Amino acid sequence: MKVSDYITLYRLAKNRLRSEEDYKRFQRFQASLLLEYMQQFGIDVRGKVVLDLGSGLGGYSQEIARKGGAAVISLDLIKPSFPIEQGIYALIGDALSIPLRDESVDFIFCASLIEHVSNPLLLLSEIKRVLKIKQYCYLSFPPFYSLRGGHEFSPFHYLGERCALYLHCLLRRTPPDWVKKVYTPFLPPTSFANTYQGWGLFRLTIAKAIQMIREVGLEIVDISPRYLPINTARWPILGEFLTWHVQFLLRKTT
Template sequence: MTHSTRTSPPDPSLRRSLALFRAFLREQQDPEACYSLLARDAADQVEAVCGGVAGKVVVDVGGGSGYFTREFRRRGAHGFLFEPDAQELGARPAAPAVVADGYLLPLAEGAADVTFSSNVLEHVDDPQTFLSELVRVTRPGGIVYLSFTNWLSPWGGHEWAPWHYLGADRARARYQRRTGRPPKHTLGENLFAHHIGPTLRQVRARDDITVVSARSRYWPFLAATVAKVPGVREFATWNLLLILRRCSP
């Protein structure tokens, strides 16, 4: 008897994670491909909760040069980008944008069906005030999509990771020796050491939102489970994704 050597098709979620990982490795060389893929992936996650974004108002807070907003608009959403740093927008943003601080958005209360923030919280000194503003501009019943790279993640030090485990000053000095240029991020100035456990406790203590999902953003399996294990989650989650629903008054 001949035994087939064919294996089962790979898990599509594993294919997704590998594709994202490969894109991250080439972020500096090909940011267009990297962030376009990440934007499509994030939009898929939002649509899985909302049942589609066509016709909905999606507010992208801190979205850099606009890849996420462009993707939401491509799917029929009324997408608006608010970015505090004009340099991050670049000379040719991928979507129309307003230069505005995430602590004080120029929007009426309840203006958005979806308020979206990807990998911004680790750059915010006061995460509770930032989250309160995201909630304020979201309509009752609407969704807040919030992801961030926690400090003890292997990528927590950003461009000087994983050497941040040995201390921020040492990691920054190593980066400068290796590249010949100062790093973009400085702990306590534009990068902050936020952790998963305290963040989850703070979010769950609020009475204006409910937690729809709390999970690792990129893991291909056990994504919600790993975010539940104290200690382990601070290292293994990599990037925490929170999907929150604003409560009705």
């Protein structure tokens, strides 16, 4: 990444919660960087069918369709709030039971979803099922013990769930109005697991993710932290705390 990319990323991250459109700009810029990352491994999604799992506001889907030139299936639990444009096909569904045929997609993009589902092993099994043989999946999440691993409960998640919930309510931390409108959070949350309707936050580490990926039989092509030059993601134990967001490039071999 160039210095200008880091500056742009910081500016967009700082403003991402101001509005839905600000958050989509943040997603689109990240998607452009991730397309460049995938090109390092010879992966070009142009003309391919890409599944964006847990697409949310759709910023990633938009950039993958526009810049990447892919046909994107944008799947989420909620009805998309973004206008459907050429190259994007919205699908309402559960990532734990993907409503697609076996071996029907060329690439799967799954960013910041796996830590929000109650059965991550099932999610990985579904990813393997719908992915074509010898094709790739991009998977990423903030490890639970990283500074941002507690999401809206950070940094209080280090103190345990009960304390984190108490301090979250005490400080009257509430999501912006546009987030409430789109995702309908439970206020106040009574557990990490029921933060939002239909999904929440579950403790997931890099080590646990590696174990489950191997269990379902996907090949790990790359493990690295997003946007950082030092690969802390491969450091045992310490990497769980220092890796702000881990990314995996996975391949289905059989």
